[in-house]
Amino acid sequence: MCDTCGCSSDGGAVLRKPGESDYHVHVSEGAHGHPHTHSGEELHAVDHHHEMHHDHGDGSHHHDGAVRKVVLEQDVLQKNNLLAERNRGYFEAKNIFVLNFLSSPGSGKTSLLEKIIPLMQQRFPVAVIEGDQQTTNDADRIHALGVEVIQINTGSGCHLDALMVNRAIRELDLQDNSLLCIENVGNLVCPALFDLGEALKVVIISVTEGDDKPLKYPTIFHEADICILNKIDLLPYVEFDAAKCRENALRVNHHLEWFEVSVKSGEGLAEWQEWLEKRLVRH
Amino acid sequence: MHEMSIALSIIEAVEEKAREEGAGKISGVDLVIGKLAGIEPESLKFCFSAAAKGTLAEDAVFMVEEPEGTGECGDCGMRFPVTFYYAECPGCRSLRVKIVSGEEFLIQSITIEE
Incomplete structure (x- = not known):
């Protein structure tokens, strides 16, 4: 039973909004309404x-x-893929550029968004969908930037799927010609399989993780379009070979765009921002 | 553990199909899971026993065909078996290898009883 509204929905994903403690929407309720x-x-x-x-x-x-x-x-995965294509059609019609951010927990997805959104916002409207098993902590951080944001709590779920995103975008006031960032559940395995309707998948790793990550978790690197190596300000203190990591990532996926940044010091962020803005204009 | 949510979606799909066909029971489900599909057949099978409980597929036997991966070299065009994404072309040593099979993930067929 849902402990917020007392309905019989057990488990399943729930949408929440920062600062609105009464607001919550069960994703599965929307699913029943879909015609076969x-x-x-x-x-x-x-x-x-x-x-x-x-x-x-x-x-x-x-x-x-x-x-x-x-x-x-x-x-x-047909059901998910069909719904993802519907999401994609909606994004294309409104000319919304959508990025799906994937990484293990703690690599700096939310921090990266906190840094890059104020820069992007000067030129494009930005909205964010946050995915986590529990809490609205990440959505609260994004909300503080004055950005349209919704939190998906997946409960026991290990990834976002196209249905959750489909429900979330109905609850958001998305503007035409904008950027939508979807921060997936921190997990380097499962989210790789589920198309959400995004334009590009961005995988983030940090130098505290190990330079063989792309070889140990190849599926996500194979599916990604962009790889961002974060926390490079820590390189002098850890045993991490950035060149080797890049080589490993490119062995798994030779189309991968590679960026090295430190969200903390700001190093490398200008290159990533420039690339992103170019893609947004071209989009 | 995305295998559990996948097991549930497979059960949902085969039950829908079986009902359409007027079946009272699903006795077999044949799946095709490529070696590069990112799915562990063993853990998926493990999830089925829980996912199928109380459904038409409760007693179904799940059979999995696992096609091998095949890569195609983007430089010399050679086709060869691959076991993972970071394959190297055995002909010209190129790393520009495209996976052309082994990523399949299909419900091939179901065996139903009236």
Whole structure:
């Protein structure tokens, strides 16, 4: 049972807003409202079934209790991917540039947003979706910048999915020609598989983590478009080879754009900001 | 542990299909999980026993086909088996390798009983 509203919804993601303690929306409630769509693939599957049916010819398998095989050939993530494409269509129509930030907990996703948003805001409206299992701590930090923000609490969930984002963007007042940053749940494994409808995936690692991270968690680096190495001000104090880390990341994904920054000292942020602004204008 | 939420979505998809077909029971589910799909078949199978409880697929046998990864060299065009994303072309040593198969993740078919 939900301990905020007492409804019967158990588990599942909840949307929250900073400074509005009464506000919360259960993501699953929206899901029930969706009409069931029948895609071409499903029809295709039925066709297959009939073909198989006729192949047998003699009709002996028509009696009750018959066992038969039905071909689906359906992508397991199809539901998520279809919804992600709907999100993407909405973003394209409003010309919203969407970044999905992925990293392990503590690598500096929220701090990076705190630094880069005030700079970007001078030219583009910015909004943020924060993903965490619990608390609105991150959304509170972004809210303090005067930015439109919503928190998704995934409960036991280890990643954001397209449905959560679909619900969240209905609750946000997103402006045309803007930037939307989605900060995923801190996790270097699961969020890699779930398309949210973003334009680009940004993976962040920090120098306190180990330069073989891209080899140990290759899926997320393979899926990402941009990699940001953070906390480079700590390089003199840790055993971390930035060049080796970059090489490892590029072995997994040779399309990866690579940036080295220190959110704390501000080093490297101007390059990343310049790149981002160029992409936003071109978008 | 994204395997649990994936197991639940698979159960939901096969149940929907089985009901459409008027089935009373799902006795088998055939999945295709490429070696590079980012899914652990063993932990997924483990999740099914919990995810399928009380559904048409409660007694279903889950079979998994695991196609090997294939890479294609962006420089010389050679195709070769790969076991991970950081493959090197055995022909020309290039790292510009595109994964062309092994990332499949499909519900191939279900076996149903009336």
